[in-house]
Amino acid sequence: DAGVIQSPRHEVTEMGQEVTLRCKPISGHDYLFWYRQTMMRGLELLIYFNNNVPIDDSGMPEDRFSAKMPNASFSTLKIQPSEPRDSAVYFCASSTTYEEIYGYTFGSGTRLTVV
Amino acid sequence: AQSVTQPDIHITVSEGASLELRCNYSYGATPYLFWYVQSPGQGLQLLLKYFSGDTLVQGIKGFEAEFKRSQSSFNLRKPSVHWSDAAEYFCAVRKGGNTPLVFGKGTRLSVIA
Numbered sequence: 001d002a003g004v005i006q007s008p009r010h011e012v013t014e015m016g017q018e019v020t021l022r023c024k025p026i027s028g029h030d031y032l033f034w035y036r037q038t039m040m041r042g043l044e045l046l047i048y049f050n051n052n053v054p055i056d057d058s059g060m061p062e063d064r065f066s067a068k069m070p071n072a073s074f075s076t077l078k079i080q081p082s083e084p085r086d087s088a089v090y091f092c093a094s095s096t097t098y099e100e101i102y103g104y105t106f107g108s109g110t111r112l113t114v115v
Numbered sequence: 116a117q118s119v120t121q122p123d124i125h126i127t128v129s130e131g132a133s134l135e136l137r138c139n140y141s142y143g144a145t146p147y148l149f150w151y152v153q154s155p156g157q158g159l160q161l162l163l164k165y166f167s168g169d170t171l172v173q174g175i176k177g178f179e180a181e182f183k184r185s186q187s188s189f190n191l192r193k194p195s196v197h198w199s200d201a202a203e204y205f206c207a208v209r210k211g212g213n214t215p216l217v218f219g220k221g222t223r224l225s226v227i228a
């Protein structure tokens with residue numbers, strides 16, 4: 001298995017533009033998590049899904065952020081409009097219900113820079 | 116709310132020396148505990164985890180961690196550090212079931228010759 005795949009690896013955009021981050025979880029994993037990593041706040045959970053259904057989005061900073069999981073093999077995190085304070089590394093992770101065996105698997109992240 | 120504290124932001128050790136990274140958690144019951152490692156520009160990789168049973172758990176890359184309920188701690192150790200261990204280390208906790216992980220702020224490990 002190729003692991004959790006995120007794209008793009010790097011994104012530089014201008015303030016006010018729409019940004020879409022993509023994630024392909026590991027096949028068979030029924031949980032998907034979006035985390036944001038910054039120096040100041042560390043790793044923060046933004047939202048997570050179970051069987052494609054959003055379970056908790058209380059970590060989403062504001063209405064500019066939205067996430068979808070249209071099927072078991074794909075999820076997007078969208079920021080519209082983007083702001084410089086959104087600059088961070090965004091990680092996607094997936095897991096199974098039987099975490100004792102598999103734990104979380106993280107993607108390599110998307111480094112977002114908003115100028 | 117549960118929280119995780121990693122008191123050391125940055126630690127520097129000599130290659131071949133022993134290592135201990137500290138982690139304290141705040142939660143009423145025994146949570147599920149994890150250590151992850153992040154190399155520069157990479158995602159997080161699971162080193163080891165504790166759910167129950169033996170309080171000393173072994174992980175990958177020669178790491179181990181000990182759960183101490185009385186101290187609410189889950190410290191990571193390695194007897195002899197290699198230069199390739201230089202990375203960021205994160206302790207994480209979850210209440211149980213499939214609740215999401217809550218991460219500490221991380222400890223950056225530097226290894227010198």
